[in-house]
Amino acid sequence: MIAHSIQDERIPRYIVAAEMLQRGHFAINVPIAPADDIGRLGKALRDLACSLDQRYREIQHISQITSRINAGLLLDDILDSVYHDFHEFIPYNRIGLSLLEDGGRAVRAHWVKSDQPNVQLTTGYSAPLAGSSLETIIATGRPRIINDLLQHARSRPDSESTRLILAEGIRSSLTCPLVANGVPIGFISFSSIHPDAYANAQVSIFEHIAEQLSVIVEKGCLVAELAAQKAAIERQNVELRRLSELKNVFLAIAAHDLRNPLSNIQLATYLLLNPDGPASEAERHGLHGDIDRLAKYMMDLLNDLLDVAQIESGCLRLSPAPIELSDLLVECVQRHARLAEPKGTRVALESAPAGLLMADAVRLRQVMDNLISNAIKYSPPGSAVRVRALRADGAWRVEVQDQGPGITSEDRKQLFQDFSRLSARPTGGEKSTGLGLAITRRVIEAHGGRIGVDSAPGHGATFWFTVPDAQDHSLAASAPGA
Amino acid sequence: MRILIVEDDPDARKVLGLILKLDGFEVSAVPGGREAIQFLQADKPDLVLLDVIMPVMDGYEFCRWLRANPSTARLPVVMLSGRADPESVTRGLEVGADEYLAKPIKPSSLTRQLHTVALRVAAKVPA
Numbered sequence: 001m002i003a004h005s006i007q008d009e010r011i012p013r014y015i016v017a018a019e020m021l022q023r024g025h026f027a028i029n030v031p032i033a034p035a036d037d038i039g040r041l042g043k044a045l046r047d048l049a050c051s052l053d054q055r056y057r058e059i060q061h062i063s064q065i066t067s068r069i070n071a072g073l074l075l076d077d078i079l080d081s082v083y084h085d086f087h088e089f090i091p092y093n094r095i096g097l098s099l100l101e102d103g104g105r106a107v108r109a110h111w112v113k114s115d116q117p118n119v120q121l122t123t124g125y126s127a128p129l130a131g132s133s134l135e136t137i138i139a140t141g142r143p144r145i146i147n148d149l150l151q152h153a154r155s156r157p158d159s160e161s162t163r164l165i166l167a168e169g170i171r172s173s174l175t176c177p178l179v180a181n182g183v184p185i186g187f188i189s190f191s192s193i194h195p196d197a198y199a200n201a202q203v204s205i206f207e208h209i210a211e212q213l214s215v216i217v218e219k220g221c222l223v224a225e226l227a228a229q230k231a232a233i234e235r236q237n238v239e240l241r242r243l244s245e246l247k248n249v250f251l252a253i254a255a256h257d258l259r260n261p262l263s264n265i266q267l268a269t270y271l272l273l274n275p276d277g278p279a280s281e282a283e284r285h286g287l288h289g290d291i292d293r294l295a296k297y298m299m300d301l302l303n304d305l306l307d308v309a310q311i312e313s314g315c316l317r318l319s320p321a322p323i324e325l326s327d328l329l330v331e332c333v334q335r336h337a338r339l340a341e342p343k344g345t346r347v348a349l350e351s352a353p354a355g356l357l358m359a360d361a362v363r364l365r366q367v368m369d370n371l372i373s374n375a376i377k378y379s380p381p382g383s384a385v386r387v388r389a390l391r392a393d394g395a396w397r398v399e400v401q402d403q404g405p406g407i408t409s410e411d412r413k414q415l416f417q418d419f420s421r422l423s424a425r426p427t428g429g430e431k432s433t434g435l436g437l438a439i440t441r442r443v444i445e446a447h448g449g450r451i452g453v454d455s456a457p458g459h460g461a462t463f464w465f466t467v468p469d470a471q472d473h474s475l476a477a478s479a480p481g482a
Numbered sequence: 483m484r485i486l487i488v489e490d491d492p493d494a495r496k497v498l499g500l501i502l503k504l505d506g507f508e509v510s511a512v513p514g515g516r517e518a519i520q521f522l523q524a525d526k527p528d529l530v531l532l533d534v535i536m537p538v539m540d541g542y543e544f545c546r547w548l549r550a551n552p553s554t555a556r557l558p559v560v561m562l563s564g565r566a567d568p569e570s571v572t573r574g575l576e577v578g579a580d581e582y583l584a585k586p587i588k589p590s591s592l593t594r595q596l597h598t599v600a601l602r603v604a605a606k607v608p609a
Contacts, residue, residue: 183532209510255566256565256566257564259586260494262585263494267494270501271501271504271589290497293493
């Protein structure tokens, strides 16, 4: 028997085949018959060649896919490719990518794609890592296969993520750790609606895939971060350009609006200083009064400009405190009623229920002063300005109603914009900086409220604003022009 | 010499009027382009002192109307504006103003400037 074997003509062919395999040539042709011991060796050689060939092709294919995927830049695109291309290696209905965050203390679902209709464990789902079964995967650095999720759930009845994924219809899963530069960064999970989908899986292939994916995911994360930074910088640029343009418009208009009263002051002083100027005491007194009023107007305009500049650069700091709104309204209405007396305009507080309002008292008074003085300014002498406050839908609403000419639809569009030039004129020669309502709007918006006007030309106007009970002042104040 | 001031700012109307009266002009004043058009139906001044930035009908629009209207096409127009940028000045001259003065103006030389413009325009008009 032994002597026969040694002389078997098949042996030299097997030796040649083994040498070919060793050199990486998997296409060998060896006799396997007759099926004696030597024939079985031949069959084993041929099976080995087939298996090596298959492995080789698989790895080649994975390399091709990963290099193609690697060419993608955005992580979500890369993951889409993974979902699309990996079907021939792994059975799955769902792929999920989770990333570690909070210094590795928590894990958050970053991306999910499934062919099942009701995804329950969605992007953004976050859970602590400690105590979870994923912790073991990090500790060992090896892929984990769960062949029967129902059984797994019974052994971990507290696991919310297991409950969710079961509800999606998932019954088995394979989870690979993603490790970049020796540091765990997250997991990729392939899941199937069938139990035991990964029972016969060759774990080494998934380790290879996970290794490739780790690099890709890390790159994708970096690119995503860079893209986010770029977008943030672009948003900032747009905002800076807007502020710069606003500043230019402001400078041009401010120069014009300051030059006019300044010019009038100069002309008036020229008249007063001119020996041939107005001789009567009354005329000279009138010019002095003009100069005084013009200087005050210039001061108002400068203060308004500084206010707008401050608010636009995000520097409006509110100091909200509980205010008894009716007290503030009574005070404002009385003060303006006295100021409007010479014009014969009546200012009355119709209703103001007792109750506290959270607001910055100084700014809220500025708002009321602006709305009431506007109402007086644009009302015919002898008319009435009515102020009222009411509670509605978790907010305070304050209204200032006048009997002026009303607001045309054309004017309404630019009413709350900077330097709005309206067709309506003050009825008593009052001055307007064109900034009051724009400032008022910004202050109300910073309080989380809204401002508007109800009006029809010829039928007066009712300016109103709301201030909600619940406000996020930090947010409102840091969003200029929002 | 009779001057029509077209100016929406009542303060400017008042002080300009006082100064020009002091210098011997006969002065009328209206607050805007529309009112000026109405004024010109009945009266014909020797020169218009025209503010530029005004609501409803601004100085540019009013000046174009003047130039398009045969009876006022050669009426001397001096624009007086708080805007001193080259674009505004060019635009003022393009719509037909004979002179563009930027505020603040020198009151001591205003009279001389108005007379100069009136003479210059008169010289161009065939007798």
